[in-house]
Amino acid sequence: MDKLRAQAGAAPVWPLTTNAVPEEISASMPAQSLSRWRAEGARPDAGADSITAALRRLLVLGAALAGTAVASYAMYEVMAVTDLTYLQIVVLILFVPNFAWIALWFVNAIAGFFHAASGSSYLKAPKLAPGTPMILSKRTALLVPTYNEAPARVFANVQAMYEALRAIGALRSFDFFILSDTTEPAIWLAEETGFYALRQRCGGGGHIYYRHRPQNLHRKSGNVEDFCRRWGMRYDYMIVLDADSLMTAEALLQLAASMERHPEAGIIQTSPQIVNGGTLFARLQQFASRAFGPVVSGGLAFWHMGDSNYWGHNAIIRIRAFIDHAGLPVLPGRTPFGGQILSHDFVEAALVRRGGWKIYMANEIEGSYEESPPGLIDFAARDRRWCQGNLQHMALLNTSGMYWLSRLHLGLGIYGYLASPVWLSFLLVGMLLSLQAHYIRPEYFAEGFQLFPSWPVMNPELAASLFIATMGVLLGPKIFGVLLVLRDREITAQFGGRIKLLVGLLIETLLSSFTAPVMMLIQTGAVIGALAGRDVGWSTQRRGDDQIPFAEIYRRHRNHTILGVVIGVAALAVSPQLLAWMSPVVLGLLLAIPMSALGASRRIGKAVAKLGLLQTPEEVNPPAVLVRSREILSDLEMTAVSNADPLLRIAQEPELREAHLSMLPPVKQALKGEVDVNLVVAMAKLEQAGSVQEAVAFLTVREKQSILGSASAIGRLLRLPVLAAE
Numbered sequence: 082m083d084k085l086r087a088q089a090g091a092a093p094v095w096p097l098t099t100n101a102v103p104e105e106i107s108a109s110m111p112a113q114s115l116s117r118w119r120a121e122g123a124r125p126d127a128g129a130d131s132i133t134a135a136l137r138r139l140l141v142l143g144a145a146l147a148g149t150a151v152a153s154y155a156m157y158e159v160m161a162v163t164d165l166t167y168l169q170i171v172v173l174i175l176f177v178p179n180f181a182w183i184a185l186w187f188v189n190a191i192a193g194f195f196h197a198a199s200g201s202s203y204l205k206a207p208k209l210a211p212g213t214p215m216i217l218s219k220r221t222a223l224l225v226p227t228y229n230e231a232p233a234r235v236f237a238n239v240q241a242m243y244e245a246l247r248a249i250g251a252l253r254s255f256d257f258f259i260l261s262d263t264t265e266p267a268i269w270l271a272e273e274t275g276f277y278a279l280r281q282r283c284g285g286g287g288h289i290y291y292r293h294r295p296q297n298l299h300r301k302s303g304n305v306e307d308f309c310r311r312w313g314m315r316y317d318y319m320i321v322l323d324a325d326s327l328m329t330a331e332a333l334l335q336l337a338a339s340m341e342r343h344p345e346a347g348i349i350q351t352s353p354q355i356v357n358g359g360t361l362f363a364r365l366q367q368f369a370s371r372a373f374g375p376v377v378s379g380g381l382a383f384w385h386m387g388d389s390n391y392w393g394h395n396a397i398i399r400i401r402a403f404i405d406h407a408g409l410p411v412l413p414g415r416t417p418f419g420g421q422i423l424s425h426d427f428v429e430a431a432l433v434r435r436g437g438w439k440i441y442m443a444n445e446i447e448g449s450y451e452e453s454p455p456g457l458i459d460f461a462a463r464d465r466r467w468c469q470g471n472l473q474h475m476a477l478l479n480t481s482g483m484y485w486l487s488r489l490h491l492g493l494g495i496y497g498y499l500a501s502p503v504w505l506s507f508l509l510v511g512m513l514l515s516l517q518a519h520y521i522r523p524e525y526f527a528e529g530f531q532l533f534p535s536w537p538v539m540n541p542e543l544a545a546s547l548f549i550a551t552m553g554v555l556l557g558p559k560i561f562g563v564l565l566v567l568r569d570r571e572i573t574a575q576f577g578g579r580i581k582l583l584v585g586l587l588i589e590t591l592l593s594s595f596t597a598p599v600m601m602l603i604q605t606g607a608v609i610g611a612l613a614g615r616d617v618g619w620s621t622q623r624r625g626d627d628q629i630p631f632a633e634i635y636r637r638h639r640n641h642t643i644l645g646v647v648i649g650v651a652a653l654a655v656s657p658q659l660l661a662w663m664s665p666v667v668l669g670l671l672l673a674i675p676m677s678a679l680g681a682s683r684r685i686g687k688a689v690a691k692l693g694l695l696q697t698p699e700e701v702n703p704p705a706v707l708v709r710s711r712e713i714l715s716d717l718e719m720t721a722v723s724n725a726d727p728l729l730r731i732a733q734e735p736e737l738r739e740a741h742l743s744m745l746p747p748v749k750q751a752l753k754g755e756v757d758v759n760l761v762v763a764m765a766k767l768e769q770a771g772s773v774q775e776a777v778a779f780l781t782v783r784e785k786q787s788i789l790g791s792a793s794a795i796g797r798l799l800r801l802p803v804l805a806a807e
Contacts, residue, residue, distance in 0.1 A: 100743075101291050101744045102258075102312070103315065110313075110408045112411075113408050114410070118435065124402075134384075137383060141189060141380075142384075145185040145187075145188045149184050152176075152550065153173070159543055160172070160173065168514050172510050175506055186557075187558065189384070190376045190377060193378065193379030196379045196383040197379040197565055203383075204343070204442075205342075206336075207338045208335075209331045214249045215251065217334070219254070219317035219318060220254055220317055221254060221256075222256050222257075222308070222313075223257045223258065223320045224322060226260045226262065226322075226323070227259060227261050227324045228261075230268075231268075232272045233714055234714060236275045238325070240282060242706060243257060245329060245330035246333065248330070255288060255333065256290065258308060259272070259276060261293040262301075264786060265786075266785040267727045270737065270789070272293070299425075300421065300423070302425035306409070319403075320333065321394055323393075323394040326394055326395050327707060328351075328449050329704050329705075331448055332449050337397065339443060346440075347398065347402040347403070347438025347439060348391045348438070349397050350389060350441065351396060352378035352442070354450055355452060356707060359683045360455045361685045361689060362455060362681060363452075364686050364689060365589055365695060367453060368695040372585070372589075372697075373563075375444065382443075382444045385486070389430075391440060392426055403433060406432045407429040409428060409429070409432075412476060417611040418476040422470075422477075423466065424471050427474065431484070434486075435487070448704060448706075455683075456629050456681030457599065457680050458637050467498075468604060469616070471498055474492075501601045502604075512659070516655060559586060566582060572698055577694070577696045585696070592676070595668065595672055598665070598666045598669035598670050634681070637677070638677055645669070645673070649667040726785075727785060728780070728788060731795060738795070745790065745791075748792070760784075760787040760790075763784035763785070768797075771802075772804045
């Protein structure tokens with residue numbers, strides 16, 4: 082440990098003999114047409130399992146539609162006396178898509194339970210015991226896109242995976258590419274320093290590369306496309322990761338070997354499990370992912386078969402298929418439907434599938450991990466980006482040549498966010514019915530207590546039965562997930578045993594029910610904002626367990642609390658029975674501030690962990706790569722980090738400066754009329770400055786970034802004196 086700490090804290094060797102990036106092999110990745118498609122340009126589709134696929138999809142979709150039809154008819158019977166009123170018709174219309182949404186996931190969970198319980202696998206990924214080598218004939222690039230992330234966290238995961246592959250003799254088949262889109266100058270320099278230090282710790286690191294893009298065009302999708310155009314043809318496959326992604330060597334080998342076994346595969350997606358949850362909120366997400374996730378991914382694998390989807394990370398992609406078919410166009414028009422394609426992963430999957438390549442869900446491959454946002458506020462910020470991107474898919478549903486299941490994937494992604502305003506509308510119209518009943522005869526609420534408003538019903542027992550059935554369908558995926566865990570005594574023990582597993586189920590269900598109304602309002606606001614053309618931007622996701630200030634929590638949730646008070650008072654004004662019916666929503670909104678604060682608390686998370694609650698197998702028996710990543714991160718965080726301004730560091734540290742200049746891309750000839758405004762202004766300010774410190778004082782972050790990206794600007798900076806520290 083002391084040796085590692087010394088290495089982590091040591092200054093990197095400047096420069097190393099190997100380049101920061103390998104030699105480029107240019108490839109054309111044209112933007113695909115969405116309005117025209119010629120089938121002869123696609124790979125001949127492998128349709129050997131078409132009958133099986135059709136039967137499975139008929140079973141799942143048919144069962145979901147049949148359940149929706151039965152529930153909708155029951156809802157009609159609940160309300161119908163003679164003729165339905167206009168408000169009752171609206172309630173029924175809103176009920177149908179909401180129930181269909183939860184019915185699909187209920188049936189999917191049933192399919193996932195039996196699919197996983199039977200041990201069947203459509204992909205048949207090769208099994209691999211820990212530490213076992215595997216001979217691969219193809220080469221794979223592991224891509225780690227990063228955007229203003231803490232470099233230590235990124236490099237710790239890369240080093241852990243690098244060492245794991247090296248330990249089993251598989252490193253010759255893999256290279257790592259850290260693809261930076263960072264826009265913060267200080268983080269950019271920290272990445273470069275960390276990159277060379279990483280190579281030093283790994284003994285030269287000839288399999289680790291780093292590239293920083295001058296302009297982060299098209300965000301993550303553009304980042305990956307840039308790799309494909311410059312170095313993609315050096316490799317057969319690429320495993321796309323996120324900045325917080327981590328995978329075992331065995332999982333990486335299984336993915337690459339599965340690609341070799343399935344020449345028809347374009348993308349193979351794993352089902353990542355959440356790890357490293359320290360706050361209560363993150364632990365809830367971690368528990369849900371581990372306990373309920375397998376039945377969800379198992380169900381998707383069951384009926385998607387070779388027509389599955391891509392989630393943007395922890396997946397392997399055949400580079401030739403991606404280059405030929407997944408180039409994304411810029412959509413015409415304004416946001417939310419025009420501009421850059423934001424939720425690129427679904428679209429890339431649809432285009433690759435259109436090209437005749439199969440897409441598999443490899444739910445049987447274990448050892449794929451990611452992290453959760455630490456609190457509800459951070460989760461909601463990420464969710465708003467996804468909302469805008471998914472709603473943009475409305476403009477893509479009519480894409481020429483798209484496979485029907487790909488359209489369904491896009492449609493489900495869209496409705497995943499429209500469900501919130503539909504649910505909110507359902508609740509509000511239900512309240513209007515109750516208000517109408519209170520002020521206009523007949524009375525909908527009797528004198529005695531009752532759970533539901535007494536809409537004119539012929540069979541009150543049917544209303545109670547429908548409510549129970551709806552709750553069963555809603556909770557079904559969680560119940561089937563726990564039942565799947567209980568089948569394996571060893572896994573059950575790693576959850577803390579049956580009692581703690583069931584207590585965890587109860588805690589997760591209770592707390593998620595409190596969070597649901599808040600997320601309903603957040604997503605409804607995101608939908609309205611996206612449809613109004615507001616761009617949520619691209620902010621850095623908060624990682625780890627940094628405490629969210631209470632003032633920020635209060636500011637973000639105060640309106641939710643106020644709305645909870647208004648709804649509660651309005652419901653009570655009608656009748657106590659209506660308040661009882663609305664209590665889950667009212668309580669969730671009233672408790673928004675304390676629940677968000679408790680969820681983001683690392684102290685509460687630690688207390689829950691000490692009690693052995695919300696425990697997961699990865700906590701009890703963590704994989705070696707996860708343990709190693711934590712060790713490396715701990716040591717890197719102990720390393721002194723320079724707090725000096727990045728321009729001052731460039732001026733004062735010649736080795737860093739030379740290494741930085743060597744990593745800048747070649748200067749491209751600008752088009753006539755094309756001017757980098759930030760660079761022009763920065764150069765003018767450098768002319769006015771009397772010292773580096775003075776320049777630092779009045780340059781903006783973007784101007785500093787432009788200077789760091791220009792060798793001539795750095796040369797101009799070096800002509801300024803550095804004042805001695807007082």
